[in-house]
Amino acid sequence: AQHFLARARDHQSLGAYVAVNEEATLAQARAADARIAAGTAGVLEGLPLAHKDIFVTRDFPSTAGSKMLAGYQSPFDATVVRKLAEAGAVTLGKLNCDEFAMGSANENSAVAPVGTDAPAPVRNPWDTSRIPGGSSGGSAVAVAARLAPAVTGTDTGGSIRQPASFCGITGIKPTYGRASRYGMIAFASSLDQAGPMARTAEDCALLLSTMCGPDLDRDSTSLDVPAEDYSRSLNDPIEGLRIGIPAEFFGDGLAPDVRAAVDGALKEYEKLGAKLVPISLPRTELSIPVYYIIAPAEASSNLSRFDGVKFGHRAKDYTDLVDMYKKTRAEGFGDEVKRRIMIGTYVLSHGYYDAYYLKAQKIRRMIADDFQQAFAQCDVIAGPVAPTVAWKLGEHGADPLADYLADIFTLPGSLAGLPGMSVPAGFGEGGMPVGLQLIGNYFQEARLLNAAHRLQ
C-alpha cells in the first residue's frame, strides 16, 4: 500500500486520483497484516485497490466527478466496495471519472485531482498529450501507470472497455445484473454495471469472482445467480472456439492502424486453434441513436434527486424553493450533464415519448435479438473496442457528437446487457495501445476471461 501511495504522489500530474486518505489506507493495511498473521486471510487479503469515484465509500469522499457532490461523504460502502473489503482488499483512494460517468475521454470531470486545486484533464500515461478514454479514465490510468495494481470501474456504454483499450490494460464488464449497483451513483440504471480493470485477465478474474453475486435486498435488478470462481477455467484450451467476426465492426470508420492490431490478435487466436466465423450485427449503427436516447432518458430521471434538499450542493442565494432548485442545478451540473438531462427530459415528454423513447426501446430489443442470432453461429464475438486509438486532449473540442460516435462498437453489447471485455491487442498510431473487444453471451464471463488469458 505504501509503495502505491508513493507512486500516486509521484505521478499526481496524471490526474488519476481525486481522493486519498493515507491514514485510512494504512489502517486497513495493518488490519490485513493482522489477519494474515492470525491465519484468517481472505482471498484478496492485503491487496491494494482503488475505486472509481462513482462508488460510494465510507472512508473517502464520493463525488461522481461532479461539483454537485463536492464534499459528500457517504455513510455506507457500495456493495462492490464492501465485498472487496470483506475479501481483504485495502483501499488506496478514489479515481477520477467523467461527471456522473457521462463521457468518453474523461474531459468532463469537475473535480480537482489530488495535488491540484482546479479540475484538470486526466492524462494518458502512454502519451500525456492524449486522453485516457472515459468515463473510467482515472481507473485505467491508475493501472497503466502502476499507481494501483487493480481498480474498479463502471461501464454503461463502454466506460470500462474503452479506457482499458486506450491505456493498454484489461477490463471486463459482466452481464447486466451480475454485480450489484447498490452504492454506484446512478447514470442509466438499465445499463450501469461494475467491473474490474487490471493488467491481465487473470487479475480481472480474481476480482470479478469477489465483485459478483446477488444483492436482492439492495438492488432489485441484481441477478439471483451465485458468484463463480472465474480463475478456474482461465487455462482451458480454446481449440475449436468459434469467434464471430461482425462485418459491421470492420467497415470504413475503422482506422487502419486499429484494424491491423485487431487482425493481429485474431491471427493469434487462429494459431491457438480457434475458428473465425463471419457474422452480422446489422443494427450496429443504430446503437448510437438508441443509446443516446435511452441513457439520457434514464439519467434525467436519476439526476432529479440532486435538488439541493437532501444532500450535495445547494445554491447560496435564492428567493423561493423553485429558485433554489434552479440555481442549485445550474451551478452544480456541468455542460454535458445538462445536455443529457435536456435530451432525456425531451424524449420522455408527452408527445415525444412514442416517437423517440418507445421506438428506441423497440430497437434495443432488436439489437439484443441480433446477438442471439449471432450466438447461434459462434461462442464469442471479437472486434475493435473503438474506431481509433486515444485522441489528443481537446481534439473533439465542443463537439459532443464526435465523442458519441466513437462509442459505436461498445454500445451494442451494452444495450443487450451482454458481458464484454477489452484485452490488449497491440499498438497503433503514435505507439498507442489498441484493445481487442470480446463479447460473450449472457453469463459467459468465464469464457471471455479464458479467451483473453490465452491471448496474454
Ligand code: GLN
Ligand atoms: N461514452 C458513453 C457515454 O458518454 C458511455 C459512458 C459510460 O459507459 N459510463 O455515455
